[in-house]
Amino acid sequence: MTDGIPSIAERVVRWQKEHGRNHLPWQNTRDPYRVWLSEIMLQQTQVATVLDYYARFLQRFPDVRALARAGQDEVLALWSGLGYYSRARNLHRCAQMVVSGFGGVFPRTVDELASLPGIGRSTAAAIASFCFGVRAAILDANVRRVLTRVLGFGDDLATAANERRLWALADDLLPDTDLESNMPRYTQGLMDLGAGLCTPRSPACLLCPLAAVCKAHRDGNPEDYPVRTRKLKRSAQSWWLLIERDESGRLWLERRPQAGIWAGLYCPPVFEDREELAQRASHDAAASLQDMDVVAHVLTHRDLYLHPVVMQLSAASSLRRGRDATDGAGFYAASEWAALGLPAPVRKMLSGLPAGR
Secondary structure (H helix, E strand, O other): EEEOEOOOHHOOOOOOHHHHHOOOOOOOOOOHOOOEEEEHHHHHHHHHHHHHHHHHHHHHHHHHHHHHOOOOHHHHHHHHHOOOOOOHHHHHHHHHHHHHHHOOOOOOOHHHHHHHOOHHHHHHHHHHHHHHOOOOOOOHHHHHHHHHHHHHOOOOOOOHHHHHHHHHHHOOOOOOOOOHHHHHHHHHHHHHHHHHOOOOOOOOOHHHHOOHHHHHHHOHHHOOOOOOOOOOOOOOEEEEEEEEEOOOOOOOOEEEOOOOOOOOEEEEEEEEHHHHHHHHHHOOOOOOOEEEEOOEEEEEOOEEEEEEEEEEEOOOHHHHHHHHOOOOOOOEEEHHHHHOOOHHHHHHHHHHOOOOO
């Protein structure tokens, strides 16, 4: 406090205690496993979506050792529908490293936490702050928006040097007393402000506890912040999916490569165009190809157009495909899909296929 005026941290802590979110299942706990799980799930995903996944994960994997023991396919299957599947693969690897490298106990420092797969500087700071009262700043998208507006920080965050400057300013604003209590509330409070009041468009400045000290509010231009000139361009891509069905109605699924879209998940074979798909299908001369409706799937910076083509295999072709199975590839009945990591649009597509002959 300076000259009796509450600091930014004091304003945020007081507001969070009275008006912030205090009911979420990963709050009011100092368990690093639960906090870490929620932080990873909440990356680029809305709270309402995460709630059910979080509960299911804890039911199946109640602690880090249970998660570390699981197979990757089971982890990906439980993650199916949350998107950004690299998070699930890193989650699994991180659990294994916590067990093998730290005896099943999450480290307490930001640097050690940030050394683990899938945990960047901001996520490490959140875990350390919530669980151990460590004085460390977070700077996710919501908090970056709050702080740049409050500070009137108009430098281009596409430049690494400017990003470092904002990190330094965020460090300066942290509470410096009663850290065990104030750091979790301050960290959560910034998150709550960014999610509920200091929104990208039409922020609710009149309700914000920082309005009196916010430069952007004073200047009347909060939507000008943050400044980032370099933006990724959207692109479009078409995938042709050959859905091979055997005489029992099972579908051929194989694991995607370990890099790229849906890495490590199960999917029908993918081709760049229909001609390439038809060449693969030509091994069964008696088969006919049935084109289904195109499915559009929106990724972060890409529109993916899925062209499913159904092929009914003969008994001989099914037997030959079965002999070709490697790395988990094979024919799977719908009742078996729940145990596989299937991308949500693929699961929906396959569930909506017309019955085979």
